[in-house]
Amino acid sequence: MSSFPDPTSQVTEQAAGEAAGPLPVGRARWRDRDFTRRALKHTAFLLGCTIIVLILAMALLAPLIAPYDPYAQSMANRLVPPIWMDGGSWVHPLGTDGLGRDYLSRIIYGARISLLIGTFTVLCSGLIGTTLGVLAGYFGGRVDLVINFIIMTRLTLPVIMVALAVVAIVGSSLTVVILVLGLLLWDRFAVVMRSAVMQVRSQEYVQSARALGCSTPYIIVREIMPNIFGSLVVIATFEMANAILLEAALSFLGLGVQPPIPSWGLMVAEGRNYLLFDPWLIMIPGFAIFMLVLAINLMGDGLRDILTPENRN
Amino acid sequence: MLGYLAQRLGLAVLVCLTVSLITFSLLSASGDIASAIAGEEATPQQLAEIRAELGLDRPWLVRYLGWLGGALQGDFGDSLFFRETVADLIIHRLPNTLLLAAMSLGVMLSLAIPLGMLAAFRPNTWIDRLALSIAVLGQAMPNFWFGLILIVVFALNFGVLPASGSSTTWHFIMPAIALGYYATPPMMRLTRAGMIEVLGQDYIRTAHAKGLSMKRVLFKHALRNAIIPVVALTVVQFGNMLGGSVVIETVFGIQGVGYLAWESITRLDVPVVQALMLLVAVFYIVLVLVSDFVNAWLDPKIRK
Numbered sequence: 001m002s003s004f005p006d007p008t009s010q011v012t013e014q015a016a017g018e019a020a021g022p023l024p025v026g027r028a029r030w031r032d033r034d035f036t037r038r039a040l041k042h043t044a045f046l047l048g049c050t051i052i053v054l055i056l057a058m059a060l061l062a063p064l065i066a067p068y069d070p071y072a073q074s075m076a077n078r079l080v081p082p083i084w085m086d087g088g089s090w091v092h093p094l095g096t097d098g099l100g101r102d103y104l105s106r107i108i109y110g111a112r113i114s115l116l117i118g119t120f121t122v123l124c125s126g127l128i129g130t131t132l133g134v135l136a137g138y139f140g141g142r143v144d145l146v147i148n149f150i151i152m153t154r155l156t157l158p159v160i161m162v163a164l165a166v167v168a169i170v171g172s173s174l175t176v177v178i179l180v181l182g183l184l185l186w187d188r189f190a191v192v193m194r195s196a197v198m199q200v201r202s203q204e205y206v207q208s209a210r211a212l213g214c215s216t217p218y219i220i221v222r223e224i225m226p227n228i229f230g231s232l233v234v235i236a237t238f239e240m241a242n243a244i245l246l247e248a249a250l251s252f253l254g255l256g257v258q259p260p261i262p263s264w265g266l267m268v269a270e271g272r273n274y275l276l277f278d279p280w281l282i283m284i285p286g287f288a289i290f291m292l293v294l295a296i297n298l299m300g301d302g303l304r305d306i307l308t309p310e311n312r313n
Numbered sequence: 314m315l316g317y318l319a320q321r322l323g324l325a326v327l328v329c330l331t332v333s334l335i336t337f338s339l340l341s342a343s344g345d346i347a348s349a350i351a352g353e354e355a356t357p358q359q360l361a362e363i364r365a366e367l368g369l370d371r372p373w374l375v376r377y378l379g380w381l382g383g384a385l386q387g388d389f390g391d392s393l394f395f396r397e398t399v400a401d402l403i404i405h406r407l408p409n410t411l412l413l414a415a416m417s418l419g420v421m422l423s424l425a426i427p428l429g430m431l432a433a434f435r436p437n438t439w440i441d442r443l444a445l446s447i448a449v450l451g452q453a454m455p456n457f458w459f460g461l462i463l464i465v466v467f468a469l470n471f472g473v474l475p476a477s478g479s480s481t482t483w484h485f486i487m488p489a490i491a492l493g494y495y496a497t498p499p500m501m502r503l504t505r506a507g508m509i510e511v512l513g514q515d516y517i518r519t520a521h522a523k524g525l526s527m528k529r530v531l532f533k534h535a536l537r538n539a540i541i542p543v544v545a546l547t548v549v550q551f552g553n554m555l556g557g558s559v560v561i562e563t564v565f566g567i568q569g570v571g572y573l574a575w576e577s578i579t580r581l582d583v584p585v586v587q588a589l590m591l592l593v594a595v596f597y598i599v600l601v602l603v604s605d606f607v608n609a610w611l612d613p614k615i616r617k
Binding site for chain 2: 162
């Protein structure tokens with residue numbers, strides 16, 4: 001224990017940690033029968049997983065199941081309403097947009113964009129955040145001070161403004177959006193990994209590994225990482241949801257994915273012009289974002305419950 | 314205690330300086346401001362004149378120090394687009410954003426605290442589940458989409474609230490709901506977790522045993538202790554809302570700093586963007602500092 005107070009702000013730690021609730025520390029027993037049993041009993045977790053599998057299948061099989069080319073415009077078939085409204089038909093189950101493009105096909109292809117952004121952003125931010133957090137938690141002292149300073153600086157930058165500005169300067173493309181979000185959204189990984197490693201570091205098995213003369217990288221990779229892996233996965237799910245929401249917001253503001261790519265956020269923005277007479281144009285893609293984010297959060301909440309049964313109250 | 318305060322204050326100043334450096338260098342990478350002002354057909358001589366006028370021909374470090382020095386005195390230069398100084402622009406727009414943030418906090422607290430408390434008193438009952446569902450739905454809803462739905466329902470269908478603009482307080486109701494609901498879930502979880510922890514403490518059992526009424530135990534003993542982290546997080550959320558208002562102000566056409574940020578970014582009005590980023594960051598760090606102090610002051614474990 002260091003003699004002077006913990007340099008991390010109590011409040012920022014709370015803001016980052018409490019939002020996610022108590023996190024699992026300790027070896028996650030993924031292959032355990034107990035894990036499977038609890039998972040199968042957790043309705044919300046199963047529901048989340050089912051929706052994710054469906055959306056994932058939709059994204060992977062998009063060329064096979066999409067009825068039309070998502071880019072094909074047809075001026076004769078503009079603003080056809082969806083099936084449940086007057087004038088809707090099975091020809092275009094979800095209707096067509098202002099350029100006559102089939103809405104269902106665009107929604108199906110849009111799943112690819114959201115999932116791509118979510119996955120790659122989390123890979124990038126998870127790598128940065130975990131590295132910083134593990135280093136700070138394991139070495140403590142000066143390393144911890146410096147990394148805390150970096151975390152603090154990152155938390156101080158307003159994410160959406162910085163992301164918008166960078167995209168405006170560099171130019172927008174899928175890669176730019178992924179990189180910008182990946183470089184910005186690592187804070188929660190770092191904060192949570194840091195405190196998880198601090199907890200694990202003083203455990204007997206780490207002490208004994210050190211006494212046996214194991215190298216530091218070995219201890220980190222073989223003794224510490226497996227024990228904080230549960231927390232890592234839970235944080236990753238929440239951050240993935242966060243990245244998907246942010247991409248949608250950036251695209252909605254016109255500084256994310258560019259037309260004619262079928263990003264759900266961009267589709268909401270395009271539907272805004274028809275808000276008065278055709279509000280379903282914003283309802284459908286917004287609902288798609290909502291379902292995907294909801295499913296990921298349900299899965300994350302569920303994983304946390306399943307991995308930390310003792311913390312549930 | 315004093316050492317703790319000094320350390321935190323020093324860290325905050327250092328973070329502010331770093332943020333100013335990041336902001337400045339990020340936006341000086343945004344291409345040639347002079348040619349943006351002069352247009353494409355400007356002669357090299359005209360460009361050189363504009364650069365000299367704006368001081369762009371000076372070395373980078375000199376420009377940064379000049380900008381920082383000005384910023385410390387409240388001078389952020391002139392907007393490239395509006396015929397106004399950046400400081401005036403921001404001062405005119407700030408009240409709208411502060412009003413929006415304050416109203417959003419009101420929405421957030423009036424949802425989060427009662428629901429969080431109810432959920433904590435009756436864990437694993439229908440009311441706990443209802444509170445949890447409200448939180449889960451709120452976390453998954455893109456706030457711009459929620460805002461648009463509010464517009465469709467309350468402005469276009471029922472016509473009870475204005476859809477866009479910021480001239481009356483009525484204009485702020487829907488944006489405050491959209492922004493406040495989005496911020497509710499973490500606050501509610503924090504209230505619930507804090508309350509459950511406090512309710513399990515010995516002094517609560519003692520209070521019950523003394524024969525105090527349920528109401529007295531809850532409000533006098535439990536809430537007071539559970540509320541500390543909630544107060545601290547509220548202060549930080551206020552800072553977050555200034556940054557988060559970019560999306561909501563754009564959806565509802567509120568003439569605040571968030572909308573100004575979006576406008577200025579799309580036009581690459583660099584002086585305005587630089588000033589806004591720095592201000593939001595400084596505002597945030599001051600709020601974190603304040604809530605750290607409040608925490609330290611209320612919590613004897615940190616105070617020592």
